[in-house]
Amino acid sequence: MATATRVGVLVGPRRLEALVKGNPGPRLAALLQAGREAGVPLFFFTLDGVDMDARTIKGITPAEGWWQEARLSYLPVLYRICAVAEEQRPLFAAFLSQLRRRGTVFLNYPWFMDKWETYRCLVNTELAPHLPRTWPIADPAEVLALLEEHPQLYLKACVGGRGKQVLRVEKLGRDAYGFIRFRDGLARGKLHKFSLLREIQGFFGARPIIAQERIDLIQVNGRNVDLRAEVQRTAQGTIHVIAIAARIARRHSPITTHSVSMSLENFSRLYPSLLGDYRAFAARAEEFLCRVYAALEKCFGCCGELGIDFGLDCSGGLWFIEANSQSAKVSLFNSCPLSLIIRSYVNLLEYACAQAAQRKALD
Ligand SMILES: Nc1ncnc2c1ncn2[C@@H]1O[C@H](COP(=O)(O)OP(=O)(O)O)[C@@H](O)[C@H]1O
Ligand SMILES: [Mg+2]
Secondary structure (H helix, E strand, C coil), X not given: CCCCCCEEEEECHHHHHHHHCCCCHHHXXXXXXXXXXXXXXXXXXXXXXXXXXXXXXXXXXXXXXXXEEEEEECCCEEEEECCCCHHHHXXXXXXXXXHHHCCCEECCCCCCCCHHHHHHHHHCCCCHHHCCCEEEECCCHHHHHHHHHCCEEEEEECCCCCCCCEEEEEEEECCEEEEEEECCCEEEEEECHHHHHHHHHHHHCCCCEEEEECCCECEECCEEEEEEEEEEECCCCCEEEEEEEEEECCCCCCCCCCCEEEEHHHHHHHCHHHHCCHHHHHHHHHHHHHHHHHHHHHHHCCCCEEEEEEEEECCCCEEEEEEXXXXXXXXXXXXXXXXXXXXXXXXXXXXXXXXXXXXXXXX
C-alpha cells in the first residue's frame, strides 16, 4: 500500500458531537474500523473548525481509544459526510477553491450532484439509450405541454435527495391531472390544470427542476422496484461494484426510498422470475454500472465512490436514475455483511493514499 495519508472527514456539528460522546453510528463506526485496519489516520471536523486565513482546521482524531483535539494545516484528502447548510455554502465554496488550488484529493464529489448536469453529461455518451428522456423546466406551464406527449412524468428538483423532492404527475383526461408524492407520508390528488400548476410551484418553490419520462420499473405486488449500487475505485485504478441492493417501494409510492431493501441475490431468490439468471443479471448490471461510473468521471473528475440508482424495466432494459456523491449507504447497511462494508472503506482509504501519493509525486 502507498504511504498512509491523513484523511480529513467533514461532518456536521451534530455528528461531531455524537462522535465525541462515543456514538459514531454505523457508518462512521465502519469508517473508523477501516481507518484502524488500513493504518490511515482520520481527522474529523466541521466547517466551523476551518480557519481560512491561517489555512488550519480544528478537529478531532482518534487516539488511544478516545479522541484528541488538534489544529492541523489543511489535509491532502477530503471526504465529505454531511450536507452543508444554506448559510454556510459561500464559506464552503471558498474553502473548496482553496483546497482545489492545493491539489486536494476529493474522495467523493464535494457537492451534491445536479440531476440536470448529470443527464447532460451522460446523454452525450453511448449510455444515452439507458436514460429516460429528461427536460429542464423553467416554468411549470411547460409540464402541461409535456404531459400531452408523455402522460406520466417524474418531476424532480435538480438537487435533492431521499425522494423528498420528487413529484409524479400524470394526465388523466381533459383538464384532469393526478399527482402523487411521498414526503412525510404519501399524498396524492386529482386536480384541474391551475391547481396542478400551484401544486408544482408550492412543492418545489424556486428550486430548478427537471421533468423525466416514467421508467416502467419491474414491480412486486404492485410496488415499484429499483436498484441501488455502491461503486468505488480501487487503489489499483479499477472500478469495483461493492454491492447492489433491490429496493421495494411502499404501496402506491412513486419512490423506493424509506422502503424495504435487500441484497440483489436475496431479491433474486425471492422473486426468481423478475431478474432471470442471477449471475448473468449481476454481471450485466455491473458492466453497466462501471460504464456509468467511468462516464461520470470523464465529466466531473475522478472520485473514490458513488451511489448509483438504476432500474430494470419490464422488458429487461437497464435505466440510469441518478448518481449520489454522498451516499448514506442505507441499503448497503440493510443488505450486506458488516465485514464487506468495512472492506469497502479500507479500499476507499487505500485509494485516498494512492491518489495523494500520485499528486505529491507530480508536485
Ligand atoms: N423516471 C423515473 N421513473 C420511475 N421511477 C423513478 C424515476 N425517477 C425516479 N424514480 C423513483 O424515485 C426515486 C427517487 O428518485 P431519485 O432520482 O433517485 O431522487 P432522490 O435524489 O430523491 O433519491 C428513485 O429511486 C425511483 O424509485
Ligand atoms: Mg435516489
